[in-house]
Amino acid sequence: xxxxxxxxxxxxQYDYPPLRQAxxxxxxxxxxxxxATMDAGxxxxxxxxxxxxxxxxDMQAGIASSTSxxxxxxxMSVPMGLLVxxxxxxxxxxxxxxxxxxxxxxxxxASGFWTLVLAKLIxxxxxxxxxxAALSLFGDYFAPDRRAAASATYPFGSILGGAAAVxxxxxxxxxxxxxxxADAQALAGxxxxxxxxxxxxxxxxxxxxxxxxxxxxxxxxxxxxGGGSWRALxxxxxxxxxxxxxxxxxxGLSTCITTWAAPxxxxxxxxxxxxxxxxxxAVTLGSGIVGVAASGRLVGWAQRxxxxxxxxxxxxxxxxxxxxxxAMAMAPDVRLFAVAMTLFQLAYSVAIVVPVISINFRVPxxxxxxxxxxxVISSAIGSSLSAPAVAxxxxxxxxxxxxxxxxxxxxAPLALLxxxxxxxxxxxxxxxxxxxxGAALG
Numbered sequence: 001x002x003x004x005x006x007x008x009x010x011x012x013q014y015d016y017p018p019l020r021q022a023x024x025x026x027x028x029x030x031x032x033x034x035x036a037t038m039d040a041g042x043x044x045x046x047x048x049x050x051x052x053x054x055x056x057x058d059m060q061a062g063i064a065s066s067t068s069x070x071x072x073x074x075x076m077s078v079p080m081g082l083l084v085x086x087x088x089x090x091x092x093x094x095x096x097x098x099x100x101x102x103x104x105x106x107x108x109x110a111s112g113f114w115t116l117v118l119a120k121l122i123x124x125x126x127x128x129x130x131x132x133a134a135l136s137l138f139g140d141y142f143a144p145d146r147r148a149a150a151s152a153t154y155p156f157g158s159i160l161g162g163a164a165a166v167x168x169x170x171x172x173x174x175x176x177x178x179x180x181x182a183d184a185q186a187l188a189g190x191x192x193x194x195x196x197x198x199x200x201x202x203x204x205x206x207x208x209x210x211x212x213x214x215x216x217x218x219x220x221x222x223x224x225x226g227g228g229s230w231r232a233l234x235x236x237x238x239x240x241x242x243x244x245x246x247x248x249x250x251x252g253l254s255t256c257i258t259t260w261a262a263p264x265x266x267x268x269x270x271x272x273x274x275x276x277x278x279x280x281x282a283v284t285l286g287s288g289i290v291g292v293a294a295s296g297r298l299v300g301w302a303q304r305x306x307x308x309x310x311x312x313x314x315x316x317x318x319x320x321x322x323x324x325x326x327a328m329a330m331a332p333d334v335r336l337f338a339v340a341m342t343l344f345q346l347a348y349s350v351a352i353v354v355p356v357i358s359i360n361f362r363v364p365x366x367x368x369x370x371x372x373x374x375x376v377i378s379s380a381i382g383s384s385l386s387a388p389a390v391a392x393x394x395x396x397x398x399x400x401x402x403x404x405x406x407x408x409x410x411x412a413p414l415a416l417l418x419x420x421x422x423x424x425x426x427x428x429x430x431x432x433x434x435x436x437x438g439a440a441l442g
Contacts, residue, residue, distance in 0.1 A: 017217045022141035025214050026150055029134040030157040031207055032097065036127055037161025038168060039104060039200050040069065043120070045169035045262045045273060046193045050116070053191060058391040058400075060113050066255055066387040068117040072124030074380025080129040081373020085366060089133040094211045096129035097204065104201035108194045124380075132372030139360045139368060140217040151357045152292055159288025159349060162258070163281040170277025172196055219365050233367045239425055240363075240371065243312075243355050244378040246319070246421030250352055252382025253322060253414040256407060257344060259387040264329040264403050271334065283342045291318075291349025295357070298350060311358065312425045318350035319419035326411030329404030351418070386410055 016022070043050075043065045051061045083092055103123035110116040134154050142150040176192035187195040233240070262280075265271040298314035321343065328340035356375075363371050394406035 016143045026153050028210050030153040033154045033157030034161040035204050037158040038164040041165025042169040049193045062387040062391045064116040067384045069120040069124040070380040070384030072121040073128050074377045076125045076128035077373040077376030081132045081370040084132045084136050084369030088216050089137050090214045090216045092129050092133045096126040097208050099126040101201050101204050104197050108197035135372050136368045140220050151360045155353045156292045163285035166277050166281040170273035174274035242421045242424035246418045248378030248382035249414045249418035251379035252386035255383035256386040256411045267400050269334050287345035288349050291346050295350050295353045312422050315351045315354040316419045316422040318347040321347035323412045323415035327408040329407050
């Protein structure tokens with residue numbers, strides 16, 4: 001493959017690490033993605049008890065749960081991306097996980113709005129390092145014929161983390177609430193939601209030890225000796241600008257739904273976390289697995305029927321399918337809510353996985369770190385605005401009873417715009433020789 005403005009050959013022979021070493025790193029990074037998404041998702045699931053315990057308004061809850069996290073995630077993404085391109089990535093992952101555990105401990109001891117904001121700022125900083133480092137490592141651990149499946153490990157781990165968040169935050173919270181009701185001192189004086197965060201921090205500690213056994217791979221597929229530049233990255237603008245815009249809109253869409261789905265079930269349908277944790281987790285997990293598994297096949301189908309420029313077609317169509325599913329909280333009962341949630345999770349999984357994989361094929365090695373840094377910024381901008389936007393729209397429409405309409409009012413336009421942007425990336429494919437992409441993903 002020859003990318004626009006680059007001279008590297010993704011099909012050339014390189015001395016990649018032994019498969020056993022690469023697989024070990026793949027599994028560790030997948031578990032890190034699971035934990036990172038689970039811990040971030042727990043905040044959304046436990047938003048109602050946290051809000052009442054800390055005396056937060058809906059707007060404060062939205063800012064503390066998503067905006068502060070996304071602000072740090074976005075502001076630190078480019079510096080972290082540059083570090084990924086220039087430093088030891090395994091060491092960076094290790095330090096980021098230490099920060100992650102610190103953020104969980106701080107959340108468990110939060111005394112009010114600002115403490116929770118600080119915890120989420122630290123968590124966002126850690127994520128800004130974890131995501132680009134992990135995705136860059138996959139490109140150097142695995143040869144092109146194995147890279148598509150390996151690169152999908154991080155988004156797949158994130159999907160598993162979403163399901164784990166529901167189980168840990170829902171069933172775990174209910175179990176801890178029962179214990180706390182029987183004996184207020186049984187959880188070391190912690191309220192149930194605080195105990196969930198404390199246990200999550202303890203669960204993350206063993207992963208730090210596993211990182212010590214990972215080895216930094218040699219950087220492959222270098223298009224520019226000595227490192228890349230922003231000017232070199234600009235040569236890929238026809239592909240990256242619409243892709244990153246679409247990713248930002250998709251992330252905002254996901255944040256809009258995941259932040260308010262649990263509160264909607266509690267407020268509009270009279271559910272408690274324990275009532276919906278089981279089916280919610282099953283929907284998240286099952287739809288995610290099917291979506292990730294289907295992504296490669298759908299891309300292959302698109303390539304065979306529309307040529308290499310059509311590689312992003314499945315992502316664009318999947319984003320389009322997300323639009324009607326955003327009306328889930330307007331459903332007359334929980335069963336139809338679950339059906340719409342299933343459609344949303346399935347479509348979103350396809351829409352977000354394909355862009356992640358494509359970057360590791362269409363961007364040279366020395367530019368991937370900063371590319372994933374820009375990916376993080378796009379994600380952060382989208383997610384930082386969408387959750388407060390739902391709260392603001394709900395308030396303007398009449399209060400908490402309008403939450404379902406507010407979710408659809410913010411989510412549906414985001415889905416439609418994301419579909420348009422992802423479709424626009426196909427213009428770049430018509431002008432680039434990307435045969436290697438189609439062969440590897442198909």
